[in-house]
Amino acid sequence: MHKEASPSSRVVELDALRGIAALAVVAFHYTTQYGQQYGHTTPLGFGFPPGNYGVNLFFLISGFVIFMTLERTRTAMDFVVSRFSRLYPAYWAAMALTAIFVYLLGMPEQRLSLRDLLLNLTMVQQILGGEHLDGSYWTLQVELFFYAQMLLWFALGQLKRIHLIILLWLGLAMGYGEVVQHRMHFSYLARELLILRHIPFFALGILFYRLHTRPQENRLNCAMMGLCLVAIGVANPPVFLWVGLACCGIFLLFVNNLLAWLRGAFFVFLGSISYSLYLLHQAIGFALIHDLERQGVPSLLACLLTLAIVLALASALTFVVERPAMRKIRSWWRANGLQLKSA
Numbered sequence: 001m002h003k004e005a006s007p008s009s010r011v012v013e014l015d016a017l018r019g020i021a022a023l024a025v026v027a028f029h030y031t032t033q034y035g036q037q038y039g040h041t042t043p044l045g046f047g048f049p050p051g052n053y054g055v056n057l058f059f060l061i062s063g064f065v066i067f068m069t070l071e072r073t074r075t076a077m078d079f080v081v082s083r084f085s086r087l088y089p090a091y092w093a094a095m096a097l098t099a100i101f102v103y104l105l106g107m108p109e110q111r112l113s114l115r116d117l118l119l120n121l122t123m124v125q126q127i128l129g130g131e132h133l134d135g136s137y138w139t140l141q142v143e144l145f146f147y148a149q150m151l152l153w154f155a156l157g158q159l160k161r162i163h164l165i166i167l168l169w170l171g172l173a174m175g176y177g178e179v180v181q182h183r184m185h186f187s188y189l190a191r192e193l194l195i196l197r198h199i200p201f202f203a204l205g206i207l208f209y210r211l212h213t214r215p216q217e218n219r220l221n222c223a224m225m226g227l228c229l230v231a232i233g234v235a236n237p238p239v240f241l242w243v244g245l246a247c248c249g250i251f252l253l254f255v256n257n258l259l260a261w262l263r264g265a266f267f268v269f270l271g272s273i274s275y276s277l278y279l280l281h282q283a284i285g286f287a288l289i290h291d292l293e294r295q296g297v298p299s300l301l302a303c304l305l306t307l308a309i310v311l312a313l314a315s316a317l318t319f320v321v322e323r324p325a326m327r328k329i330r331s332w333w334r335a336n337g338l339q340l341k342s343a
Helices: 007-037 049-071 076-104 114-120 135-155 159-181 188-193 199-213 215-235 239-255 265-272 274-294 299-342
Strands: none
Touching (some): 007 135, 049 135, 049 159, 076 114, 076 135, 076 274, 135 159, 135 274, 199 215, 274 299
């Protein structure tokens, strides 16, 4: 194992990986999914199906980062405020921008009822029976349910038993997979709340964090990574096993400090806007591509112009809303949290 990188450089590299994964998802949506769902007026002649699996890399990154964060967190409310400030202000602003675009330029099927729009404010609209304003929002619910599970274990003081917790997760995931393979009924609510199809990816991220910080556990962590891959293969279609292996390969490079080139300025910037880019790209992008193609712009140029517009919007959202709101909320909590908790 190479010398451990500093915490700050580690976060920079993970943010850069998020940015690359977000760009891969954008490429998939603008080429492959748009072509399948609506059809480009002039076929592109290519697509990027692997970009669909960028979200699985997100899940590994979240597992790594959330466990690292909780190890440094004093109280449950500190974690709640941290996650709220990171997620919701940018999300609500992105929702407003997306609604403006889809109601002015979008296709009829993109426009939701007022009820569904209001449900989208929660970020868990799918479990509440609502439709997503942007198709990419489904992963946010998955992330929130992972945070909730981790917060519960943290509040119970059980994160020191994380290997047993992961074994429980993997057992449930494999049980779900076996039930589905035998065409038996499995509770939708239990599957979604426990994120059984995705929890092995989060577990891999946690195990890579342990591998990186606790070399004395290497054999145990490597063995459990193998179990995670088995669970992925049982709980998901076969392609996800290859996705899991690819994500593990990327993280092996990362924990061995072989991704230092991701600290370059371009990747740092891409990482900094990755959340806003993910929030804004799909519904707005589809509306823009459709409108540009309708005006006679060639499909490839329409995709490139849309990408440029969405990158500009994501940059504005990051530096005008996301970062200032996060700083203000966290500063307020640091100044007032102790008084509120003792009140």
